[in-house]
Amino acid sequence: MKTLPDNPHLDHLRQQAKDLLAGLRESDPSVTLADAQATLADQYGFRTWPDLKAEVDRMGGRADTADPALAQAIADRFDLGSVAGPMRSLARPDDMGRRWSVSTDRGSWLVRTMDTWWPIVDAEADTALQLAAAAAGVLLPAPVRSRTGEIIESIGGHHWRAYEHLPAGPPLAAPVSAAVAHSVGGVLAAIHGLELPVNRISPWHAARLNKLSWADLAATACNATAGDTGWAAALTAAVPNLVDLDSIGRDEPAPEPVLTHNTLGPAQTRLDRDGRLLVLGWEHAGGQPPAWELANALLDWAVDPAGQINVAGARALAAGYQDRAARLPALELASFRGALTSLANYVFEQVEAASTAVTTEDRRHADRSVRHLLAHLPTRTTLERLLDAAG
Numbered sequence: 001m002k003t004l005p006d007n008p009h010l011d012h013l014r015q016q017a018k019d020l021l022a023g024l025r026e027s028d029p030s031v032t033l034a035d036a037q038a039t040l041a042d043q044y045g046f047r048t049w050p051d052l053k054a055e056v057d058r059m060g061g062r063a064d065t066a067d068p069a070l071a072q073a074i075a076d077r078f079d080l081g082s083v084a085g086p087m088r089s090l091a092r093p094d095d096m097g098r099r100w101s102v103s104t105d106r107g108s109w110l111v112r113t114m115d116t117w118w119p120i121v122d123a124e125a126d127t128a129l130q131l132a133a134a135a136a137g138v139l140l141p142a143p144v145r146s147r148t149g150e151i152i153e154s155i156g157g158h159h160w161r162a163y164e165h166l167p168a169g170p171p172l173a174a175p176v177s178a179a180v181a182h183s184v185g186g187v188l189a190a191i192h193g194l195e196l197p198v199n200r201i202s203p204w205h206a207a208r209l210n211k212l213s214w215a216d217l218a219a220t221a222c223n224a225t226a227g228d229t230g231w232a233a234a235l236t237a238a239v240p241n242l243v244d245l246d247s248i249g250r251d252e253p254a255p256e257p258v259l260t261h262n263t264l265g266p267a268q269t270r271l272d273r274d275g276r277l278l279v280l281g282w283e284h285a286g287g288q289p290p291a292w293e294l295a296n297a298l299l300d301w302a303v304d305p306a307g308q309i310n311v312a313g314a315r316a317l318a319a320g321y322q323d324r325a326a327r328l329p330a331l332e333l334a335s336f337r338g339a340l341t342s343l344a345n346y347v348f349e350q351v352e353a354a355s356t357a358v359t360t361e362d363r364r365h366a367d368r369s370v371r372h373l374l375a376h377l378p379t380r381t382t383l384e385r386l387l388d389a390a391g
Contacts, residue, residue, distance in 0.1 A: 002044045002173065004044060005090055005091050006088070010056050013170070015169055016172075022177035023176045024036055026312040027308055039305060042305050043173055064089040071086075077155055078145075078146050085103045087101070095117075097158070114159040120286030129260075129285050133261075141280065166272060168278045171269065180271070180301075181316040184264070185324070186321065188320075189324035189325035202262055231370035245377070248383070249335070254337070255290075257287030261284075262284050262285050264300075266300060268280050298318075298386050300339075347374070354370045
């Protein structure tokens, strides 16, 4: 489920809906802007566009402001200049920490805490990947080293990273237009073409981290919530599909991985002022076989929440990859193994978060998130049709 920023703007949502409309119309020319707005609302976990607008009104002005002394300490440590305004939070905490923006007399910067970061490769390795990708033409915010040359610094009881800020629009939403999908394919091919070595496939994509069966997880959730939440019943209903998805590619040998972005979905991308694809979120860089990440990209970028495939987008993504790399990795159903393993781990993580949520706001977000996730799981049929669409 997409997550609203701390201080959402309706103008950004309108822009997202317009961008989404282009991708939806490639599958169905009769789709209207109102349809795209409804689809976008669903991606944020709301029934209707008015419901999403109401949430934006409710959240307006809720961004947190950091202590000015902390902001200046971060700016001093990373040599960003003198702070020129409040340092504000950008979104609720994620699986690594929280993202913030800060402006100084030398420009605008993105900084983030890394307190709960689970590194697949170390910060030096992901920074090397970013610099190599940038040299190969991938647009990304440059990582900033501290005055002492470190990527991560401990400041005020937290671990921090810093990046330059590049002006861009809101996060993208799938399905995207064929033009954007072509750019995504080209970016993936550029990263894979670096052929940076890595010693393992990302654990998140290599194996289920929780060995509890789906049936046992659903039973545990129902017992823990006493049937008071809609998401526990949704989990029970999803068990047969989750079991089937687990079986795909399970007994196939994994191809050799390369060091890659590892989470190149719409949430990690923006379009800059010139319409170029801007790639964020390199902290989860790790090893994946190119075919696995390409299959994952097709699933993330060319399928809408209802499971409909944007055939033009799927073909454009594959063409963008081939235009850059000269050839496509061989794709088969087993190529989705990494994506499906990652998805299984994410479902477990979200169910755990929903089961342990304490505050009213956290329970509200968790319930919406898990119900949305389970309602939009892919099926074996979706994956087979996606392979056919990519050609």
